[in-house]
Amino acid sequence: VTRFRLDLAYDGTAYAGFQLQGTQPTIQLRLEEAIASVTGHFARVQPSGRTDAGVHARGQVAHFDSPTGLPAADLHRALNAVLPPDIRVDRVRVARPDFHARFDAVRKEYRYFIWNHRVFEPFHRPFRLHEPRPLAVEAMAAAAARLRGRHDFASFTANPRREVGDTTRTLQRLDLRRTGPLIVLTAVADGFLYKMVRSLAGFLLAVGGGKFPPEAADALLRARRRNAQVPTAPPQGLFLWRVGYGRPGQAGEGNARAGEE
């Protein structure tokens, strides 16, 4: 049996998220169907973390075990030949037998794309949030600075009870870049709670719309309890951009928490 690592990109528009949900179209279902059809063996696919319905991935990572004798390059070609075009395998590698896409992840990067202009470009519609009213990006950046670092993010998860273990995470990056009407929110952490990026985005968008001052972030972090200041931003602007692992040979030492966004 060989353990394979997959690097994946997908357009999440047509899917009910990553995780299997019976016969509903999900990324996992399509991947497991493709692997079975190509190798002749069923294999369970384990991602670095599940993505929600409508969320996209540019750099998702997953692993699976297979008794197939196919070399990685052939598997790569064959999987892309049978997968639907909105799921693409960017790379297939033979992994060490103890590599784990979820437990070995030490860093995740998400990007949230906001089109801040009265007119929404007809291209890339499924890939951006449309915010027609002008956003105060400086206020959003000030709020983001207050959220960076190691904090208990219980106020920024959809359901704290769903979390295994505690809700403290280290946000290494949370910043905004504006290029014309496009605002890109980048979030990097050792792991994310359930819907944490969309909750951070929802709060920052409310700050950008003038509903709360940036300082509201402090009280939210202290409260460790979600309130109406934290709406969940829609999924279509969100991409799982990159997953970082320890250097080769160090992967087993990774202390990442499982991202659940």
Next chain:
Amino acid sequence: VTRFRLDLAYDGTAYAGFQLQGTQPTIQLRLEEAIASVTGHFARVQPSGRTDAGVHARGQVAHFDSPTGLPAADLHRALNAVLPPDIRVDRVRVARPDFHARFDAVRKEYRYFIWNHRVFEPFHRPFRLHEPRPLAVEAMAAAAARLRGRHDFASFTANPRREVGDTTRTLQRLDLRRTGPLIVLTAVADGFLYKMVRSLAGFLLAVGGGKFPPEAADALLRARRRNAQVPTAPPQGLFLWRVGYGRPGQAGEGNARAGEE
């Protein structure tokens, strides 16, 4: 009656092209429906040139006449409110009564997007041509240089008999820019023949694939007759990017031919 100028963007994926074709979904049908619903009056929409099925526009221009008393800004908002999200009005202006979107156009720019990588990104799929085999971009650029300038482009139109008048055009720009796996072909001319940009793209792609040397361009121009060296590249990579008009007050002097791409 007021003449209005519309600046438009659309995702052509779901449409049978710009021009009315009975009840088939076309850009013109949706625009005329939207104008009728907003103003209460039917108006014929005249574009700078028709785009084919599946071709997109970032900077299409059109005009129409209407007895509406609505100011341009209200018309703008109202049209976007009723149009489907894959057609967006970027600007509405009151035009001079003799402004003509087609006859006054003096310059058109098209861009053709090619994704030249083994793996096709699942995002922007309707907006790029996928070419998995490595393309010789220098050879393509050398062929493009031979096509630039004033020539009879009869070999690069789908149907020379369809052309009104002669088939000579001035290609002010035809060049390629590669950024990683993305190749952008830009074509600027005083006007384009029917399917001319896709014919140029099809020929350049064949040169890039090593089927013919760049010098084949010379014989094609001389032959003034299309042959198998000139396939029509698919529509989804193509955008009508910009339409240029004479300076205000000079529009009536424009000597552009009507683009038909």
